[in-house]
Amino acid sequence: MLNVSPTSRAYETLPGLNDITIPALAPLPTGETEDTKRIVERFGEDIIAAGEHDGQQVIYVQPDNLVDLMQFLKSDPKLAYEAMIDATAVDRSKLPIGNTERFHMVYQMRSYQRKKHLMVLSPAPGGDDPVMPSLSPVFQAAIWPEREVYDLMGVKFTGHPDLRRILMPEHWPYHPLRKNIPVGGEEVPFSMTFDDQEFETLGKQILPSNSVAPTLPPGMSRQNMILNMGPHHPSTHGVLRLVVELDGETVVNIDPDLGYLHSGFEKMGETKRYKDFVYYTDRMDYLSSMNNNYGYVLTVEKMLGITIPERAQVIRVIMSELQRLASHLFWLSTHVLDVSGPGMSLLMYATRERERILDLFEMVCGARLTTSYIRVGGVWRDVPPSFMSNLQDLVKMLPKQFDEYEHMLTSGPLWRERLEGVGYLSREDAIDMGMTGPMLRGSGVDWDLRRDMPYGGYENYDFKVPVSQAGDCYARYLNRMEEMRQSVRIIEQAMANLPDGLYRTDERKVSLPPRAELDVSMEALIHHFKLMTEGFRVNPGMYYHGIEASKGELGYYIYSDGSGVPHRLHVRGPSFNNLYAISKMSKGEMLSDIITNIGTIDIVLGEVDR
């Protein structure tokens, strides 16, 4: 089942793992599908390769034809890949790539009508200084991911409307995700030098000083009031900074400034063995760590090609839905706090229910926030005996509590006043901007990965996907409330059908043997030793897998060179892409509506800032 790649080259960058080897290139896709056939017919020679790889549709295209291809994918009625889910790049400079280009761009395309996924790859010409055509004219969803690729990888995009760094400071000298930038130990420049004019005022704020006016984001003018919200502002949900241009109280322009919580977990992932990155996923969207674990683990398991015991799958579904409930409850309480003020009691009511869910997490894995419970091959431990009865109590109680919240909010005139018609996003915009999750469903797109591209056994559950056409904050609020009720339904079904059996695969190549086995089996000891020292290896290739996390599609793109460490690990976070809509949603509305919109997008900065 596990085929480890043939050796060809020692991996120099990781001392101690010298015997791990890599192939020259990830395997090219083979065969053809209906879609790739159509694309090859249209573009002919310009397609480098097309077909299937690990069950995914993959197209390699020449960069000159990329924009045309994307236009074609979007507009052709038989293809109808209307949304770009993600864009990222791979630096292959440490691989024996010969004369081929060092950087490759990777785009994830999605057709909501046809329920299809397509990966588009394109080499970025220019060697160490690559230049690509920007896809922003075709998809607005490309604007931020391209800025991110420019920032972290140094790929320039021609025709991009606003190619600035997005996460790192403006003057940062490196592109940190490039393979020649080490993890740690690089020289970190101070943000000011003695020559800077700003240095004069440093530490002298109390004394008379001439403060230097900061540079304005493009498109803003000093004719109106420029208001700086964040990075420490009570309701930007962390360290988000928004530069807002105000005309009276009306928002003229708004520019989010990210990166204050940049932790570089993609870079960390590229230095950690596959099994060790699970702990980092907890810290990304720290309000839904179970879902983060889940998405990552599913991607790795797909690459390994292992099957998971039935019991582990059901436990995972329970945990994932509990995490969705916890995340939505916290969203509700903070949304109410933002919109209605801190005295509002609902803040504490929803938090109380979330606490009970966290208690359950503590019961299964000892942690409340950073759970790391879902591991490659199954889950960490079986659920304790008292878990089920506690879960039963919770599930029985929750719908009543939801009724109570709805009684306080849904029919309340002030709540409706504040939410109805605010933050409007049309269906077309939502798709074009790459919205996912409740943001997408609130704008009338009937799409849920759990139902439409089932993973982890979700096809066995009966649940509804709430969709509303209104596209405003109130619609998204109602959707999320209904989603919570549906999550409870899923948990009820999972509890009824929880089978006995293994909670973790007995494939010893990826999963640790039980402690008792070590005393009697030499083989188990060897497996234990191998797993603890070098981890398991993954077939060379690439894989993208998205799950429906509480905030939207959480996707992991992994490019493996066959070693025990991912060559490229990219996380497509729902908050990051959804946050892009803030300027579209808030323009022309009042200052207070910005806060409402931040709440309705439901961002977690740990994930937005990567």
Add this chain to the structure above:
Amino acid sequence: MDWLNLIVFPLIRSVILLFILLTAFAYLTWYERKLLARFQIRYGPNRAGPYGLMLPAADAVKAFFKEEVIPNHVDKVVYLLGPVLGLIPVLAVWAVIPITKNTPAIADVNIGFLWILALTGVESYGIILAGWGSNNNYSLLGALRSSAQMISYELPLGMFLVSILMLAGSFSLVQLVQSPRAWWEWLWLWIMFPFFFICMLAECNRTPFDLPETENELVAGFQTEYGGMKFAMFFIAEYLNVITTSTLMATLFFGGWKLPFGITDFLPILGPFVLAVKVIILLFVFIWVRASIGRPRYDQLMRFTWQYLLPGSIVYMIITALLVLFFK
């Protein structure tokens, strides 16, 4: 010996009143924290002293010992004037409020109503000047909101006060409480009470109408640049304002120091205590509203005043005038 009555006695009374009011303010913060905690399934203060009763003292000590930072970019005079102008009118309103039979807190002036209207007008200057003098965008927005909001809500408030005045037939609050009212007058007053209460909420900048402050949008609104004792003065002003308006409402709508059936007429010493109990009940309503009603948006708040509250109050005043004309 007139100077004794004119200066010395009022002075002594003022000092006593000030002492009582500041203590009341301190314990109002405790009362609010405790009640809010109960509404929000928490315990509230329970560390400093029994039931957290020493918490206000700890707060006071903290406020006194904080460094007085005056940012360089502010207009110093206006910046320092803000908290003072915010606090003084709130205290001064108390002069005319009757605490027991024939006894106002300081002085029975025959223009009691006008005194109240004038001082509530001055009150908003404190906030506006603070926001303007702070030279900070958040403060400025808070001050703008405050000026618009307070001025808008003073209009229906004035209309309602005029209606009460017509029913009472006197500018003096002492007279108002003591003059007998017919049953339909009480009923007619109580119909107006919820709307009057809304005006008072806006007047005090209390949630849900705390738009000048709105910590979720404007960080701390007009008081963003204030710290230490200067912030404490705004804080005192806000809470004293709540106490003052509660007292005012108790006096105007619920008979002030009086109990039904003339009990307090025989025992005037009970008067202040009866008033205090009524005020505490009204304070509870203030806090209850805070715990359960969300905040409207600024434009929605203004629309509510100008479209509903102001026309409604004018209609109310006209009907009151007719009632007084024909039945009294």
